[in-house]
Amino acid sequence: MPAHAIAPAPTGVAAFVGRAARGPVNHPVALATFAEFQRLFGGLHVDCAMAYAVRDFFLNGGRAAIVLRLAHADARAATITLPCSGHRPESLVLQARNVGGWGSGLSAAVRHESGRAAAPAAATPSARRTQRFDLHLRWQPRQGDAVEEVFAGASTAPGDASYLPELLERASALVRVRGRMPGARPASTVPAGEGPAGLRWLAADAASGSDGGALEAADLLGDAEAGTGLHALARAEAMFDLLCIPPPTRDANTLPSAYVPVPAEVLDAALALCVRRHAMLLVDPDPHWGSSAGRAVARAIDGSTALRAAGAPARNAALYFPCLRQSDPLREDRIDTFVPGGAVAGVIARTDAAHGVWTAPAGTAARLAGVQALQVELGDSEAAQLQRAGLNGLRALDGGEHVVWGARTLRGGEDLADEFRHLPVRRMALFLARSIEPGTAWAAFEPNGPALWAQLRLSVGNFLLGLFRQGAFQGVSAEEAFFVRCGLDTMTQDDIAQGRVVVLVGFAPLRPAEFVILRFGVQAQAQAQERDA
Numbered sequence: 001m002p003a004h005a006i007a008p009a010p011t012g013v014a015a016f017v018g019r020a021a022r023g024p025v026n027h028p029v030a031l032a033t034f035a036e037f038q039r040l041f042g043g044l045h046v047d048c049a050m051a052y053a054v055r056d057f058f059l060n061g062g063r064a065a066i067v068l069r070l071a072h073a074d075a076r077a078a079t080i081t082l083p084c085s086g087h088r089p090e091s092l093v094l095q096a097r098n099v100g101g102w103g104s105g106l107s108a109a110v111r112h113e114s115g116r117a118a119a120p121a122a123a124t125p126s127a128r129r130t131q132r133f134d135l136h137l138r139w140q141p142r143q144g145d146a147v148e149e150v151f152a153g154a155s156t157a158p159g160d161a162s163y164l165p166e167l168l169e170r171a172s173a174l175v176r177v178r179g180r181m182p183g184a185r186p187a188s189t190v191p192a193g194e195g196p197a198g199l200r201w202l203a204a205d206a207a208s209g210s211d212g213g214a215l216e217a218a219d220l221l222g223d224a225e226a227g228t229g230l231h232a233l234a235r236a237e238a239m240f241d242l243l244c245i246p247p248p249t250r251d252a253n254t255l256p257s258a259y260v261p262v263p264a265e266v267l268d269a270a271l272a273l274c275v276r277r278h279a280m281l282l283v284d285p286d287p288h289w290g291s292s293a294g295r296a297v298a299r300a301i302d303g304s305t306a307l308r309a310a311g312a313p314a315r316n317a318a319l320y321f322p323c324l325r326q327s328d329p330l331r332e333d334r335i336d337t338f339v340p341g342g343a344v345a346g347v348i349a350r351t352d353a354a355h356g357v358w359t360a361p362a363g364t365a366a367r368l369a370g371v372q373a374l375q376v377e378l379g380d381s382e383a384a385q386l387q388r389a390g391l392n393g394l395r396a397l398d399g400g401e402h403v404v405w406g407a408r409t410l411r412g413g414e415d416l417a418d419e420f421r422h423l424p425v426r427r428m429a430l431f432l433a434r435s436i437e438p439g440t441a442w443a444a445f446e447p448n449g450p451a452l453w454a455q456l457r458l459s460v461g462n463f464l465l466g467l468f469r470q471g472a473f474q475g476v477s478a479e480e481a482f483f484v485r486c487g488l489d490t491m492t493q494d495d496i497a498q499g500r501v502v503v504l505v506g507f508a509p510l511r512p513a514e515f516v517i518l519r520f521g522v523q524a525q526a527q528a529q530e531r532d533a
Helices: 034-041 049-059 101-105 164-171 217-221 229-235 265-277 287-291 293-303 312-316 341-355 380-388 423-439 441-445 450-469 493-497 527-532
Strands: 013-018 029-031 064-069 079-083 091-096 106-111 132-139 147-155 175-177 242-244 280-283 317-321 324-328 334-338 392-396 402-405 482-485 500-507 516-523
Touching: 013 049, 013 229, 013 341, 029 034, 034 049, 034 064, 049 064, 049 324, 049 334, 049 341, 064 229, 079 106, 091 106, 101 106, 147 164, 164 175, 217 229, 217 265, 229 265, 242 265, 242 341, 265 280, 265 312, 280 341, 280 423, 287 293, 293 317, 293 380, 312 317, 312 423, 380 392, 423 441, 423 450, 423 500, 423 516, 441 450, 450 482, 450 500, 493 500
Parallel strands: 013 064, 013 242, 242 280, 280 317, 317 392
Antiparallel strands: 029 064, 079 091, 091 175, 106 132, 132 147, 324 334, 392 402, 482 500, 500 516
16 A cells, blocks of 8 residues: 655744734735735834734745734724715715724715616616616725725615625725615715716715724733634634734833733743644744843843743744844834844745755844844854853844844753754754644544554655655664654554554754654544454
8 A cells, every 4th residue: 555645844934913004803814925915914004013024024035924913902994984865864884894094095986877888797687777886996005006996887786796785795805885785876976077087085984993002912812712813823724833923012022021011821822822733933022121232131031031931832932132123114214123023934934945944044044134233232152141041142244244143942041951942953843743743634544553553654754754865854874864653662552442543753853963752643443443344
């Protein structure tokens, strides 16, 4: 029987959680470019740290991101009120597709005579002429060109193919109908005798749209049943292996510290999510740590103590220090301070694509693009102090370039001696888990016996052999680089009777060369089922 092939899981896919200028809320969206982020989420916004982080990710080599926009409970969607024709004083209320102050740039116009000989092909003849109209929509962003949508031959008749509420729901990126659809069509905003250029635009109702307050812990944590906050990432179609939660505002952070009193449960929940999803949490430093250059390193080490002491889950997190100094195009290109998580995620993705997930994303090749300076200049001594504490330094080279100069997890302190203290070793283990677990799911339909065990050894072994040939492991031969065990030496009789299959995988990472052993569980058919068959 041929071995089941195991596909390598994607790496360098970063999930970003936070505020954005516009876009769907509590709905993760996969993006491949920053241009897509600009189109769907409104691009850079002075109050949205996540937008700058996403920009830095793509600027530094990122190729795939998942963006989860969150909003505070008081955020509102803008509305446009269009008076209707007829004897009764009704109005058609259009609501922005999602919440935020962006909707203040919306406007609408109505035209009764489209100038065409017949209704559009999509329309059905059920609607009378007096129920049809052309709806023009326009959104003017703070910067850039206006976005326009035209819905010709829209209808107020339920059941019609061009019934306005259904038409906007499936085709408009700007608005939808709020509340009941009036029976009469909205009044024309084109003065009598005017052509297409004579459209009179009705602007969104004043102050009807709002971005709401800054994100709070409850917004980030969300609700599991409702699928909001961090729980919304469970709906992401793509698999991510990096998680970034930029500060809720430009001058705050998600870290618990004496400087910014944000509850620690946000990072605890994010770290737990990363453990479940076999991902890494990239923790941003508190910008206040770098406000006093003389004590910056000590403040960073002291401020991260609680995180580094979080036990085994801290293996799935890495912290980078200091913050970046970058120009802000929304503030006349003035230099400002930004957290480094997005840029570092881009460097990690770029390193993965060029050299593999087993390679440390650090050193002279790990250049940071778009950085004018660092909040704190680190020397050899300061960088060594950070490394001994399990933190990663960002440094300036003599040529003026800025690079990532560390690859430790938050369990990387020399006093801990954790087997997953090195970032590439931990990420390699997580990559294997994300690849092997779904790649062996077929075993759930097989009897738990020697034939299945042999198939699992062959499938997993072939997968690891392919990685060995790419240079992922230490060792001259495959026998020195990895092993796969699955059989009576990895399972008890109770495991076999209950259908539990245990696969042990060991691999020799490139640095250091000690073996790291992983344990994978697969649920197969119980032994009793095999006898019945």
